[in-house]
Amino acid sequence: MKILICDGMHSKGLELLRAEDELEVLAPDQPGPEEVRRLAADCDALVVRSRTKVTADLMDAAPRLKVIGRAGTGVDNIDVPAASARGILVMNTPGANAMAAAEHTMALMLALARHVPQATQSLREGRWEKKRFLGTELYQQTLGIIGLGKIGSIVADRALGMKMNVLVYDPHITPETAAILGAEWVPLEELFKRSDFITLHTPLTPKTRNIINRDALALMKKGVRIINCARGGLVDEEALHEALVSGHVAGAALDVFAEEPPKDNPLLSLDNVIFTPHLGASSFQAQENVARAIASQIVDYLKRGIIRNALNFPSISPRDYERIQPYLVLAERLGHLQGQLCSPIERVEIEYSGPELTELPLDPLTQSIAKGILDPILAEKVNLVNAPMLLKERKIELVATTTSETRGYTGLIRVTVEGKGQRRSATGAVFPGNEIRLVRLNTYRLEAELEGVNLIVQNEDKPGVIGFIGTTLGSHQVNIANMHLSRTPEKDRAIAIVRLDDEAPPEALEALAKTPGILSVEQVRL
Ligand SMILES: NC(=O)c1ccc[n+]([C@@H]2O[C@H](COP(=O)([O-])OP(=O)(O)OC[C@H]3O[C@@H](n4cnc5c(N)ncnc54)[C@H](O)[C@@H]3O)[C@@H](O)[C@H]2O)c1
């Protein structure tokens, strides 16, 4: 397998990747978009920071791509929906550079308050301008934090340590959580009105784009200072420029820009703005952390299928992975069985029960079932990443529930499919030794292996039918590996799950289907 490191990587991460015999590591120096495209053509994995833009077009030029790793937090340079549609996993390293970004925010806030960069420049030019650089203290000033995630929380803690009053706005955090940190949760407008300093720590999303716009700036106190170490697109740069020129905003400290590197950005010429070139994550420690994290996540995924910190797939911890593995196989096989037995499918109901399953993350199992259902139907590549989206595209409704009932099993998965008036259900369990078994098919109780080629024959429960199945298959040179039988509680109908060494030819299926007493014959490959 090949991995392309597009934007450089700390040597510790490269060492981890190079230690893997099966991995060839390409790490060109600052490749341009064309070189990335050329090198990615036969790569299984890409690692990027914020420089390389991973577009749908680049993904199409890399048909073997399985995973895109972001050595950092923000994934706005990666087209995640396009990756999901192509079944490519996108993972990042949340928190690995949070300390660096939070400390950089504090550095910029202090530098902004005391004009450190401007004073440095003035002195370098031979001047001694004490009056010009009169600053403001942070002590007892109000800091408004927008986004109380990993970085925002560290900033809050550090600012409280400096005895600032801390306000936070984060719609996904409760006032109680903010209060535990010692901060006051306020609505966004109130934060704008009350803050002396405002710092941004949200991802760039359609909801947060230009969260600081003209209207927001108009609400702010005269003399407010703004720090942005998150994403340039969070601020309307034109509106900020106006407010800085008018003096309504006393100063800004920017690590990030709408366009990076900034080109002809008028903010760069203002005296009351200080800048760094997207250095938030640029500490030795953070670069080592993100490199180690992304390298080990990618190796785990490519070699063992372990998924951590994926943006388009639920994470499975290495501890859970061992336990969930047989259930992932069971889930996919049940989906696969139902995808072949029922067509068209309009609705899928999944029920998880048993103590073992309720302790495990269930979303990956649901995605495995979706994959199993679609695999026999679709020509395109279906995997755990794109299966839910493909199911939605085909307007197949999916409902998953859990129940605490054990029904005598430690873990049980029931997949019921509905379509065109049919409703069929298949239930499976994992037996000791990780043996996967179909334990119920509609009303029939069974203990059938869920693998290989199987004939599912329903018949009237009369003597002679099973013998006839054996003779018919034998006359078509089809060998039976094993057979599981069951009948309805009323004993009027029976089912045979006949595991075959090879697929039975259409003539054999036809001969069986025509036989009096045989109600249905279906062949599935699991
Ligand atoms: N400058 C850098 O080098 C650098 C380094 C690391 C991270 N970052 C950026 O910093 C930002 C924060 O990173 P993080 O690791 O703290 O992320 P995080 O996911 O831990 O936190 C983001 C927070 O934003 C909140 N949020 C989401 N939508 C919001 C909204 N509409 N209004 C207010 N809050 C909202 C979330 O609830 C969450 O608490 C990201 O944009 C990331 O890309 C920049």
Ligand SMILES: O=C(O)CC[C@@H](O)C(=O)O
């Ligand atoms: O990789 C970088 O230098 C920046 C990373 C930062 O923007 C992030 O979102 O993690």
